[in-house]
Structure formats: structure tokens, C-alpha cells
Amino acid sequence: MPRPFPGDAFAHLQNTARLEVPDERAELVRATAESVYALLDELDSLELGETAPATAFNARWE
Structure with missing residues (x-):
């Protein structure tokens, strides 16, 4: 569901x-932005459980 x-x-x-x-493209861009924000809002509904934040990733080679 788009976020208005x-x-x-x-x-x-x-x-x-x-x-x-430009005014002639404003409605198209508005609708696209609303859809993008709706997809981002869906990420909040995901249950991550014990998944560590990405900032906890340690990329050092050992």
C-alpha cells in the first residue's frame, strides 16, 4: 500500500x-515515490529474530 x-x-x-x-511529471514522480516508500515500510514488518545488525559484520581475514 503506497504511503501518501x-x-x-x-x-x-x-x-x-x-x-x-516539472509540473507535467509531478504526479508520476509522486506515485513512484509513494510506491518506493511503501516498499521501505514493508521492511519494518520483517521479523529478524537473532540476526545481527549489518554494522556487526567483521570483514577481517584471519
Whole structure:
């Protein structure tokens, strides 16, 4: 389920990303951004159990 950008939230997103989206493409970009954020929200629902955070990975060769 897409996460909507109510009010001026989409304009704030553009300012944060330093993007200028032309008016004729704004709805397409808004819909795409909503879908991307919905996918990211799905990650919160995953049960990781005892999985260590990625920052705990030790890549040293021994």
C-alpha cells in the first residue's frame, strides 16, 4: 500500500532531495515515490529474530 504524501510533503521531499520536478511529471514522480516508500515500510514488518545488525559484520581475514 503506497504511503501518501499529503499537503506539501511532496514539495518538502523535492527540496530535501534538491530536485525540481516539472509540473507535467509531478504526479508520476509522486506515485513512484509513494510506491518506493511503501516498499521501505514493508521492511519494518520483517521479523529478524537473532540476526545481527549489518554494522556487526567483521570483514577481517584471519
